[in-house]
Amino acid sequence: MADSSPTPTSIDGVTALYRRFRPGRFAELRGQDHVVRALQGAVKNDRIVHAYLFSGPRGTGKTTAARILAKALNCEHPLDGDACNECASCVAITRGSSLDVIELDAASNNGVDDIREITAGAWHGTPGQWKVYIFDEVHQLSKAASAALLKTLEEPPQHVVFVLATTDPHKVLPTIRSRTQHLEFRLIGGETLSSLLHDVQGAAGLAADDALIDAAVRLGRGSARDALSALDQLIATGSLSETQPEFDGLFHALVHADAVEALRSLALLTREGWDPEQLAESFAAEIRQVFLLQAAPDVADAVDADRDRLSAWGSQLGLARTVRILETIGRAMREMKSAPDKVVILEVALVRLIKPELDSSIEALDERVTKIERAGARPVAAPSSTAGPALRPIGSTGGAPPVSPTAGPAATVAPAPPAPPASPGPGPGSGPGSGRAASDAAALSLEDVRERFEQRVVPRTARSAQLLLKNARVCSFDGQRLSIALPNEEMRQNTEHIAQGLRSAMEHEFKVNFQIDWIVDPSLVAGSSAPSSRPARPEPPERSGADEDPAGDESSIVVDSMAGHLISEMFPGAEEIS
Ligand SMILES: [Zn+2]
Secondary structure: OOOOOOOOOOOOOOOOHHHHOOOOOHHHOOOOHHHHHHHHHHHHOOOOOOEEEEEOOOOOOHHHHHHHHHHHHHOOOOEOOEOOOOOHHHHHHHHOOOOOEEEEEOOOOOOHHHHHHHHHHHHOOOOOOOEEEEEEOHHHOOHHHHHHHHHHHHOOOOOEEEEEEEOOHHHOOHHHHOOOEEEEOOOOOHHHHHHHHHHHHHHHOOOOOHHHHHHHHHHHOOOHHHHHHHHHHHHHHOOHHHOOOOOHHHHHHHHOOOHHHHHHHHHHHHHOOOOHHHHHHHHHHHHHHHHHHHHOOOOOOOOHHHHHHHHHHHHHHHHHHHHHHHHHHHHHHHHHOOOOOHHHHHHHHHHHHHOHHHOOOHHHHHHHHHHHHHHHHHHHHOOOOOHHHHOOOOOOOOOOOOOOOOOOHHHHOOOOOOOOOOOOOOOOOOOOOOHHHHHHHHOOOHHHHHHHHHHHHHHHOOHHHHHHHOOOEEEEEOOOEEEEEEOOHHHHHHHHHHHHHHHHHHHHHHOOOOEEEEEEOOOOOOOOOOOOOOOOOOOOHHHHHHHOOOOOOHHHHHHHHHHHHHHHHHOOOOOOOO
């Protein structure tokens, strides 16, 4: 009975592996030896304290350890401070039917009444020797509820143990923390997870080879629960190719602003068995690649077909929307940590992305303003039919036909629809070319303008403008009008945001108010502003990203630091490995 192999607790058809193989004794709890030593020693030596704080990442065994502690305390045949996991008391705790163990999810029952009701029962007797209260996500308790809990912790009944579990110990009231013994759970090492999965495979007679187990360990990222869920998933689908959810439906819905399709795609994925948090995490990882492929392709680590697919979605979404998706999903991931119904958070996030009018965030407000501006600008622009020549046939500047690098969705880059001449707008004195302007400007060559635009104008603009203009190329100049090409329509439309700032940077540099025409040239690859002297190349993005980049120029530094900021926001504590 002293072996440490996991024992299935209930085998009823399709029960998830992580439920079937939840450790039932301290000896089965993996990767938290320091916690096991402390708890088992306390039970054995009768040195139990009345309140414990278990902190650590999700899926590392906090509530499992709390239940094992309850078993060990009430076990009819304890062995060396560990539970037998077979007596009536142990079995009742496993089944969740024991009257000695009271569990509360503080994320959903966080009011003062919940706590009062529960702690009032603490004074009543209990069938077993010890009554164990397990409060999960205890940092979610309201202030009043925390105060009520504190009161009980100050004078706990002799036969009661509180186990407060949290992913975020810093949010627990310091007065509560100080009354607990704090045990920190750690992410579980790859080797430990691997041996756990091999043991589970043996015990359950699963048809899983080493490659499958290695993949599950990778997907588990330090969490036994996630690793076992991943193994479930891998075995169910039978192949490694299914280790990632398929997000093309979701991308399609976002590109076409179709909320119904977005919700359908999400429902499909959850029906395939993907956990909502896992989905959000994987989607965020893909969106991050989409973002990097546009902003700094050499930093993106998507490969082969994925790279083509994701750059294709990127060119349809455009940088501004990609950033908003990245931020919105990141926020949803944080909210999901404490939400009782996690899939709802993801659904709401998707609908907000598609219908910004439902969103009150700054980014959404910005998107709404842009929409209104666009709607307002069109009729104004139409009468002054000089708008016509501003739009050149796509690709006319580079010579290369607008061959999309992939056969994917990017192949449908729409021809630029008639739109307002984005630049001068209603600014004062924007009449094209006063006498002085014309004479000064006449001396400038296209090369001059291009160089000064890239070297001096762009660095003078706001960060968001730099991010966009990194993709731009000055392609013609006739002394008064300047044509600037961008790789896609979405980016071209976003020039409305930066028009004002760019205009003043241009004026500062050239002392002239040029008319700027924005055009779309899909042969430009987002993120790698190709050297202007060369015709745009129809090569796939991975080539053009890798072989030469305008290395080290100021705008790429800005992009990198912005990417870094976003990445650290999305993946706190992550380090870039390149
Ligand atoms: Zn027992």
